[in-house]
Amino acid sequence: MDSDIYGIRVGGLCGVNNDVYGIDAGVAEISAGDFAGIQVAAIDWTEGSAYGLQVGALANVVSEKAIGLQAGLVNVVHGDAGGIQLGAINFDGSYAGLQVGGLVNWNNGPSWGLEIAPINANQDEFDGFALGALVNYSEKFRGCGLGLVNVAYDVTGLQLGLVNACDRLHGVQFGLVNLICESKLPIMVLANAWF
Numbered sequence: 001m002d003s004d005i006y007g008i009r010v011g012g013l014c015g016v017n018n019d020v021y022g023i024d025a026g027v028a029e030i031s032a033g034d035f036a037g038i039q040v041a042a043i044d045w046t047e048g049s050a051y052g053l054q055v056g057a058l059a060n061v062v063s064e065k066a067i068g069l070q071a072g073l074v075n076v077v078h079g080d081a082g083g084i085q086l087g088a089i090n091f092d093g094s095y096a097g098l099q100v101g102g103l104v105n106w107n108n109g110p111s112w113g114l115e116i117a118p119i120n121a122n123q124d125e126f127d128g129f130a131l132g133a134l135v136n137y138s139e140k141f142r143g144c145g146l147g148l149v150n151v152a153y154d155v156t157g158l159q160l161g162l163v164n165a166c167d168r169l170h171g172v173q174f175g176l177v178n179l180i181c182e183s184k185l186p187i188m189v190l191a192n193a194w195f
Contacts, residue, residue, distance in 0.1 A: 004033070011041070019048070044072070049079075060087075080109070090117075094124070120147070136161075150175075169194040 004019040011026030019033035029041040034048035044056040047063045054060040056072035065079040075087040080094050088102035094109030101117030112127035120132040125140035132147030141152040141159075150159040150173075155166040164173040167181045171193065178192035185192065 050077075141166075164192070171195070 003017055005017045005022065005024070007022045009015055009017065009020060009022070009024045011024070011029050013026070014028045014030065015024070015026045016030045016032065018031070020031045020035045020037070022037045024035065024037065024039040024041070026041050028043045029039055029045070031046045031048065034050070035046045036051040038053045040055045042057045044054045044060045046061070049064040050062045050066040050068070052068045054068070054070045054072070058072065059074040059076065060070045060072045062077045063079070066077040066081045067083055069084045071086040073087055074089045075085045075091070077092045081092045082096040084097055085095070085099045089104055090099050090101045091106045092108070092111070095107045095111040095113065097113045099105040099113070099115040099117070103117065104119040104121060105115045105117045106121045107126070108123045110125045111122055114129045116131045118133040120130045120136045122138035125142070126138040127142045129143055130136040130138070130145045130147065134148050136145040136147040136150045138152045140154045142156040144158045144160070145152070146160045148162050150161045150164045151166070153167045155168065156170040158171055159166070159173045159175070161175045163177045164175045165179040169180045169183070173180070173192045174190070176189065178188045180186055180192055180194050183192070183194045
């Protein structure tokens with residue numbers, strides 16, 4: 001585990017090393033340090049930062065930051081992440097880039113880009129385009145939200161859905177029910193706007 005890998009590591013059932021630079025393949029591949037290159041396994045686990053391509057059939061887990069492409073059933077980055085994430089569940093500290101989630105994209109920190117999933121849940125601010133088949137949620141949202149239900153505390157831009165709700169709006173809402181809590185006309189049918 002104390003050794004670094006430069007080149008190719010085929011870990012078999014479980015490969016554990018410190019830093020790994022190159023191609024990493026096996027069933028469960030664990031890097032106690034950083035990873036850079038191509039990682040293909042059922043489970044890819046990096047305790048440091050990851051740069052490159054991670055294809056984890058079950059999961060890609062990174063403790064610090066990840067830059068590149070992650071594809072797996074579950075993608076988890078506890079720090080900042082950027083690039084492309086493709087998975088049923090994508091969970092990040094903050095994200096910049098494209099997220100495609102079969103179930104949910106969940107970001108705890110400021111994020112931006114394009115997110116597509118049944119549920120997009122941003123616990124901080126989001127800038128960009130959110131396409132949520134069911135729900136788009138964000139504390140502060142700047143951009144375009146297209147979903148069945150769009151909810152945010154502070155919106156700058158466009159909300160387009162069956163139900164749109166926010167506290168403050170600098171933009172336009174189109175939907176069956178449109179709610180702006182701090183507006184003189186807080187509830188409108190079909191459209192609502194406030195600048």
